[in-house]
């Protein structure tokens with residue numbers, strides 16, 4: 001039997017507070033509720049998901065260096081504001097060498113600081129922004145389609 005795709009779902013700094021943050025930008029669901037919805041979407045797509053969140057760049061790097069992470073097929077990633085300065089985080093993703101789909105709930109072209117820099121510009125295979133929690137579901141679908149197309 002063919003092995004199911006295994007996708008890491010990784011949330012960066014401050015995303016643990018979803019549900020309490022600006023609802024106009026991020027919607028009203030908590031991170032736990034979003035992860036549950038991602039799990040349902042993953043089941044429909046026939047893929048496995050593993051979740052991780054940290055407020056710390058080093059902890060995220062440690063997670064990407066785990067043997068279990070290195071065995072995954074791709075990363076669905078909301079990096080938060082790390083995209084604006086976190087070059088060690090970027091390097092960990094380069095070293096991981098798996099397709100990365102970048103998602104943001106808000107429209108990052110309109111909000112946040114240091115908008116001219118995104119350290120993932122040359123790392124990600126795609127980006128979905130501005131759809132609140134739907135960014136994750138759409139991003140997962142696009143990531144799985146990308147991986148399957150690469151293997152066809």
Ligand SMILES: O=C1C[C@@](O)(C(=O)O)C[C@@H](O)[C@@H]1O
Pocket residue numbers: 013014015078079080081103104105106107108111112
């Ligand atoms: O924490 C976040 C959340 C975010 O990544 C988003 O999902 O819209 C956008 C970032 O600018 C911000 O720092």
